[in-house]
Amino acid sequence: MDFGFTAEDETFRAEAREWLATHAEGAGDRRTWERHLGKAGWIGLGWGETGYGNRTATLTQQVAWAEEYARSPAPPRSGHIGENLLAPTLLAHGTDDQKSRFLPPIAAGDELWCQGYSEPDAGSDLAGVRTTAVREPQGTYRITGQKIWTSLAHEADWCFVLARTDPGSRRHHGLSFLLVPMDQPGRIEVRPIxxxxxxxxxxxxxxDGARARVEHLVGGEGAGWRVAMSLLGFERGVSTLAQQIGFAQELADVVRTAVATGAVHDPVLRDRLVRQWAELRTMRFNALRTLGRPGDAGAPSAAKLLWxxxxxxxxxxAMQVRGAAASAGPVDWTPSAPYELDASQHLFLFSRADTIYGGSDQIQRTIIAERVLGLPRELKG
Structure with missing residues (x-):
């Protein structure tokens, strides 16, 4: 794909930048901000002429919006799981009634979603899901099990849950994709990690016996693996380019620190800083190149490995350019005060998980080996 921004795209970008500059400061709590975005028409840009979203935007305009949002002081999104993951999945696999029920509240910023995939024994190996959903005569499924690493579950109104509806099934078979309301006291418990x-x-x-309505089964009973994999394909689209804007800002902070501390004069560290810059540029060009090529089985896995x-x-x-000071607290910190991480310490600690969450490096390499290179499949115990 010859990916470039047209004059119309740049006009759209300027409109987005101006709106964010006017409204992002003092945005309030995140749920109120989502509703503000919805009212202004900024949610559902990628849904096309479906009638369920707000304004429509081309793929390049969606990139422009995501990049300008990442550059702005706007708060982190609470609605991105519904907008960028569930919505395109419903557009691809949902019934008309499901689209009419769930897409408008997402576009308005009124309903927030979380993702019920990973479990204690089924993380990167998602086919090991053990959460069960038993169909009941009254037209509901009774769901029992545990999910973990569930982002924003404490804020969400709904959760899309991958559960086993065939008790005798194994691995990818017998799974179903259910839309589950979170407001079920005594049946759903959320514990922050x-x-x-x-x-x-x-x-x-x-x-613990949570209920989901039969009409909120997406794609049909037993089709959960197909629907779940389709959703994961949407996970690493336009948002990848916005993520790289944040990466660039973090890299700029590390470079500024290296200059301030004198670490930039160390030829080894300077070489590593230059290499980080070059690799980030390469990731951006690769993301732009693959964005218009849906169905490339190895692209999402390769991108995850890279970033x-x-x-x-x-x-x-970020730690190395600060030297010994990186392990200390704030200048005015005392043992009796709460210890607060600074930005570079937070970056270091949080990034330890980057090669694990969202599919570990080992899983990504297996996907590339089996689905792209055609190597023999890994033996399962």
């Missing part, structure tokens, strides 16, 4: 950084972005979610390792190395560099 405290991370190395001291924050709790992820959660454990326990389903996961790159970001982890950046976290290590």
């Amino acid at each position: 405290r991370q190395l950084t001291g924050t709790s972005d992820f959660n454990e979610v326990f389903f 996961g390792g790159w970001h982890q190395r950046l976290g290590e560099l």
Whole structure:
């Protein structure tokens, strides 16, 4: 694909930049901000002429919006899981009734979603899902099991859950994709997970007889693996380019620190900084090249391998350019005060997980080996 920005795209970009500059400061809480985005028409740009979204935008205009958002002081999105993952999945696999019920509230910023995929024994190996969903005579599924690393579960109104509906099935077979309301006291429990950084972005979610309506089964019973893999294909699209804007800002901070501390005069560190810059540019060109090539089985896995390792190395560099000061607290910190990580310390600690979450490096290499290179499949125990 010959990917470039037209004059119309740049006009769209300027409009996005101006709107964000006017409204992003003092945006308020994240749920209110989502509704503000929806009212202004900025949610659902990639849904095309479906009638469910707000304004429509070409692929290049979606990239422009995502990049300008990443550059702005706007808060992190709470609605991106519904907008960028569930919505395109429903457009591809959902019924008309499901689209009419769930897409408008996402576009308005009124309903937030979380993803019920990973489990304690089924993370990167998602086919090991054990959460069960038993169909009941009254037209519901009763869901029992545990999900983990569930982003924004503590804020979400709904969760899309991959569960086993065929009790005798194994691996990819017998799984179904269900839309589950989170407001079920006594049936759903959310427990925040405290991370190395001291924050709790992820959660454990326990389903104890939670209910989902039969009409909220997406793609048909037993088709969950196909629907789930389709959703993961949407996960690494336009948002990858916005992610790289954030990476560029982090790299710029590391370079500024290296100059301030004098670490930039170390030829080894200077070479690593230059290499990080060059690799980031290469990742951007690769993302632009593959964005218009849907169905490339190896592209998402290759991209994850590239940015996961790159970001982890950046976290290590952030510590190295500061020297011994990197392991200390703030200048005015005392043992009796709460310890707060600074930006570079947070970057280092959080990036340790980059090669694990979203599919570990080992899983990504296996996907490339088997689905792209045609190598013999890995033996399963």
